[in-house]
Amino acid sequence: MRHQAYDLHMHSTASDGTLSPLDLLERAVQRSLQVIALTDHDTVEGVRQLIAEAPDKLTVIPGAEFTCVWRGRVVHIVGLGLSLESEVLQTYLKRLDLLREERAEKINQRLMKKNIPSLLGLVNERAENSVIGRPHFAQAMVELGIVNSEQQAFNQYLGSGKVGDVKVDWPELSDVLAVIRESGGLAVFAHPTKYKFTFTKIREFLADFAELGGEGIEVSYTGISPSHHHELIRMADMFDLKVSAGSDFHSPKHHWTDVGRFMPIKKDVPHVLDALM
Numbered sequence: 001m002r003h004q005a006y007d008l009h010m011h012s013t014a015s016d017g018t019l020s021p022l023d024l025l026e027r028a029v030q031r032s033l034q035v036i037a038l039t040d041h042d043t044v045e046g047v048r049q050l051i052a053e054a055p056d057k058l059t060v061i062p063g064a065e066f067t068c069v070w071r072g073r074v075v076h077i078v079g080l081g082l083s084l085e086s087e088v089l090q091t092y093l094k095r096l097d098l099l100r101e102e103r104a105e106k107i108n109q110r111l112m113k114k115n116i117p118s119l120l121g122l123v124n125e126r127a128e129n130s131v132i133g134r135p136h137f138a139q140a141m142v143e144l145g146i147v148n149s150e151q152q153a154f155n156q157y158l159g160s161g162k163v164g165d166v167k168v169d170w171p172e173l174s175d176v177l178a179v180i181r182e183s184g185g186l187a188v189f190a191h192p193t194k195y196k197f198t199f200t201k202i203r204e205f206l207a208d209f210a211e212l213g214g215e216g217i218e219v220s221y222t223g224i225s226p227s228h229h230h231e232l233i234r235m236a237d238m239f240d241l242k243v244s245a246g247s248d249f250h251s252p253k254h255h256w257t258d259v260g261r262f263m264p265i266k267k268d269v270p271h272v273l274d275a276l277m
């Protein structure tokens with residue numbers, strides 16, 4: 001698949017990615033991208049550096065991927081065009097950092113009950129200067145030889161419904177949409193087909209999302225099938241949402257993905273880039 005000239009969903013070491021913001025920038029330049037958004041989980045810590053170092057030919061859009069709940073189910077919302085100075089945003093992200101730290105302690109305790117040694121030291125080391133997530137536990141488990149791969153760590157211990165999938169009080173969708181709006185950003189529903197929602201459920205979600213001021217929906221990303229891609233474009237039209245796309249890049253070790261690598265949106269439909277540029 002050819003590289004697109006933009007990528008509106010990528011992670012760095014500021015959350016669970018393995019490239020520093022500057023290494024990610026270098027990769028985007030190598031791939032001749034013209035517009036990128038860094039969308040780390042619940043943080044904008046990497047964004048400032050990217051903006052400072054980006055060459056003139058590359059536009060950096062400040063972003064973040066917000067974890068929240070809708071009807072009790074965890075969903076991800078990408079905020080694009082956020083104002084980094086926004087106090088509402090800063091206060092919100094501080095709260096999330098604490099929530100994730102408390103959650104990490106709970107995950108550790110739950111794993112210890114399954115006779116896994118305490119991972120917290122290693123996890124904190126790996127997540128130093130970044131927002132803590134389950135992938136840091138997966139990395140620690142590989143490092144200690146408890147599992148052979150990060151994927152195995154998710155399959156056995158950390159994935160949905162497993163012992164390390166600790167429930168915490170993530171913010172509600174409506175809270176996140178308010179924070180994004182008040183920070184001058186635009187809200188995009190991230191990777192709709194990655195939640196095990198039926199298409200009926202996705203439509204129900206989108207009705208609420210649009211009603212609450214959500215403006216965009218990702219219709220192309222790593223792993224989506226062509227038929228789902230076309231179905232999501234139809235839904236964007238149905239709910240008057242702009243389309244967005246990105247690789248959800250985390251690491252060069254994931255050879256099936258890369259920055260700017262996703263199915264091109266061939267249809268001429270309203271795009272979030274029209275609103276952002």
Ligand code: AMP
Pocket residue numbers: 016041067132133134135150151154155159160250
């Ligand atoms: P967290 O924000 O701590 O809940 O971690 C979520 C992140 O973990 C996602 O953004 C992915 O990077 C990764 N992840 C979640 N579920 C899986 C899975 N089943 N297999 C591999 N990685 C996963």
Ligand code: MN
Pocket residue numbers: 011016041135250
């Ligand atoms: Mn992630």
Ligand code: MN
Pocket residue numbers: 065076190191
């Ligand atoms: Mn996500």
Ligand code: MN
Pocket residue numbers: 009011065248
């Ligand atoms: Mn992501």
